[in-house]
Amino acid sequence: MTRLIPLVALMITRDPMTILPREVPEHELPIVQAVFGEDNVEVQGAVEGASVELDPSQEAERLAGKYGTDALEKAYGANFKGAITKACAGLGTEVKAEDEGEKPLDAMSKAELLAHAEANGITVDPAATKAKILEAIRAAA
Numbered sequence: 001m002t003r004l005i006p007l008v009a010l011m012i013t014r015d016p017m018t019i020l021p022r023e024v025p026e027h028e029l030p031i032v033q034a035v036f037g038e039d040n041v042e043v044q045g046a047v048e049g050a051s052v053e054l055d056p057s058q059e060a061e062r063l064a065g066k067y068g069t070d071a072l073e074k075a076y077g078a079n080f081k082g083a084i085t086k087a088c089a090g091l092g093t094e095v096k097a098e099d100e101g102e103k104p105l106d107a108m109s110k111a112e113l114l115a116h117a118e119a120n121g122i123t124v125d126p127a128a129t130k131a132k133i134l135e136a137i138r139a140a141a
Contacts, residue, residue: 001055001094001095002053002054002055002094002095003053003054003056003088003089003091003092003093003094003095004053004092004095005026005027005051005052005053005054005088005091005092006025006026006046006047006051006091006092007023007026007046007047007050007051007052008023008024008025008026008043008044008046009021009022009023009043009044009046010022010024010029010032010041010042010043010044011041011042011044012032012036012040012042013036013040013042014040023047023050025054025088027059027087027091029041029043030075031063031067031071031072031075031076034074034075035067035071051092053095054088056084056085056086056088057085059084059085059088060072060080060081060084063084072084105137106134109130110129110130110133113130113137114126114133116137117133117136117140120137122136122140123136124136124137
């Protein structure tokens with residue numbers, strides 16, 4: 001399940017002549033500080049209305065590709081995968097399945113069709129065949 005995570009504006013000082021403006025998800029801030037040094041990262045604040053959709057369970061892999069595992073360990077410890085997943089899960093808002101685009105009815109399993117029917121207030125017989133459940137859902141639509 002993905003989450004919409006707010007972005008934070010940063011100013012990163014690489015050297016006296018190079019100051020980089022960046023916007024990163026909140027949980028990425030400790031990693032940026034680990035890479036560039038806390039004194040070289042100035043937090044400007046939340047970017048109003050800006051967020052990024054991320055899957056917390058896959059975020060450690062994305063960040064490892066961007067910064068390397070050493071930076072992730074420095075910021076989040078040896079169990080950085082679990083720590084990053086937990087940090088992401090506590091931020092922003094969950095994106096509902098209907099926001100992500102639901103599976104076509106024909107591609108759903110019987111269990112998924114039963115759950116879809118229940119979620120949409122459609123009464124179906126759980127003992128019915130998949131075809132009958134699909135028929136009932138389409139008739140109710």
